[in-house]
Amino acid sequence: MTAAAMAVAPVNEQVLAKFVYAEARLLDEARFDEWLDLFAEDGVYWMPLVPGQTDARLHTSLMHEDKLLLRIRVERLAGARTYSQQPPSRCHHLLQQPDVVEMSPDSGRYQVRTAFHYVETRQDAQTLLAGWATHELVSTPDGLRIAMKRVDLVNSDAAFGNICLFP
Template identity: 25%
Template sequence: MAESTLTDSRILQAVELIWREADLLDRKDYHAWNDLYADDGIYVIPVETSTDDFDDHLNMVYDDARMRAMRVQRLTEGYAISAVDSAKTIRTVSRFVPLEVTDTSVSIRAGQVVVAYKRGNHDLWAGDVEYVIRFGATPADDKIVRKVVRLVNAEDVVLAAGFLL
């Protein structure tokens, strides 16, 4: 674990990007969400929560830039059933734990809870999320290089989510 604390301006800058991502997802601004990712960035939801070898293990989601673009297209063009009747969501991202802090990037772990509401029903999604944030010339240029969502119930039956975690 990094010695840095949340008073470190680099960590605060990373946390602000993470909160911006959560807000964009709740507002379903998927194009702006995708723009937060580096060209080499990945977004992963593994089934096996103890692995970091995503290439050789089963994942619910393993999106590179091409797959994220295709996902955004499905969610915004209105042809996918998950986009036509999508849930309203509210995300809380908290419990930030810095893992590695340099002048060019921050690796940080957080807890995330997503409450989704659709057709009179509430669903709850919770997990540990690991982020790697690469700093740009200005905070507006910062990018997500890696986001791994480890759902607490990933190894059980997980109902399909028509939204991004």
């Protein structure tokens, strides 16, 4: 579903689920610029280090990136001199049915939680991650946008190698 189609569709559970699936597909197809467009201007991607972590600013996180940092990461992924991405990493998201946690049409805010398995691969190395993604979405004139995507890994406090893409 395109962002324009989501702009005119009334927001219901099916629209929210389609948004989450479409976001994962953009990542799986390495369409990172289009994925980045799904974020609100003040949107944040957060991957806590500790299970149950409630504050990204007072505690260390695996990732805590605003749209500017996400844009820099996306540009780096496409860079000709990014040798760590030659050949490029690839990923696959396997999602359970998204669960709508909150629907507040009057305020234009929605929260969706989705269990996932994520595989990231580059050459012979493969990483499997599992956890839950919580999307905090906002309605805008351009459609739904991500205010925050929180990714809670089952083993977030484990030692990780590089996570190059976006679980």
